[in-house]
Amino acid sequence: MMMWRLYHKLKKKQCLFFIIPIFFLSCEKDERDGTTCEKNCFVFSGIVVDTPANNAVAHVEVAFSFIYYNAFLRPSIPLGTIRTDAKGKYSFRFDGTKYLAKEGYFASSVKKDGYYLDGYYPDSFHRVGMYQLSELQFDKPTNERISLFKRAEMEIHIKNVKKLELTMLEVSYGPETRNIGFVISPVSANLDTIVKVTVPADIRSSVKWKGYNSTNPLQFERSETINAKSGELVKYRIDF
Incomplete structure (x- = not known):
């Protein structure tokens, strides 16, 4: 309610000044989509297949996050989610320079209706990968092969x-x-x-x-x- 009153007290010339910053903020590049990073990128890539046929599984949700070593005090940072293509492949890239000074690691997890990996929590995302900062190089893709069970x-x-x-x-x-x-x-x-x-x-x-x-x-x-x-x-x- 306070914001609504403030808006009506402004004159027309002031209204334009008030709206413009919001417009620019909404156009800010969101790197969590896994595709917009252009340089100094960490790139997680791979393929998802089923068990035991090893057939590619399309449209699997693959989520990425950064997890602090001291996870009790600081929550994990979600990096974004991407889906596998018709050939079961995925590639997710983001600005790696933002994490070089942080103490933690990256993790990947997957989810797909009709498939599972952890029988105790079949409806949840399943953790499949852990990546230490020391193991990653800018602009060099990983190559992860993930196997899921039909359910x-x-x-x-x-x-x-x-x-x-x-x-x-x-x-x-x-x-x-x-x-x-x-x-x-x-x-x-x-x-x-x-x-x-x-x-x-x-x-x-x-x-x-x-x-x-x-x-x-x-x-x-x-x-x-x-x-x-x-x-x-x-x-x-x-x-x-």
Whole structure:
């Protein structure tokens, strides 16, 4: 309201003087678009492919930021976001001189509907690259190859049909190289629950589960192979 009153108190000649600086500010070059830097640029480039076919993935969001070593006291600086082209390639450039005196590193992360990398946070951006200032040279592109999993969902129905006395049930899932999971502890004799998780599609994966108690640690251990298709909901049952 105070700004509105000030505007009406100005004369016509003063109004022109008041508006011109705002116009120039709005036309200031924004280097966060990743394309406008012309010299002394840090250039992050690469390609995004799927797993296991290694086909290029188009329209992946690739975000870049500068992260201080002492991140607790100072928040990261977003540099901008770019999308991969039809061949899965990206190139992001920005003025590197602004960061030479800062203590930190650059990071890249990716996101794409129908794909994921971190099974615990499948809907979030996934950190894929870290770049130290000492490793970068002006106007010399990096060459990063990023692999994403096609995404499927799985409902795991877990039931203690034998009413076993267990202190812990450990369940893991996914490909052997990136197997993740969860723990249920303590395990009720009446346990009957459904857990929904994200699993990789079009690739061989496995589901493993182990039961423990305090007197005789490992009670049982099982493992089975699963195959999910992209976008599919797989229903799986664990009875013990």
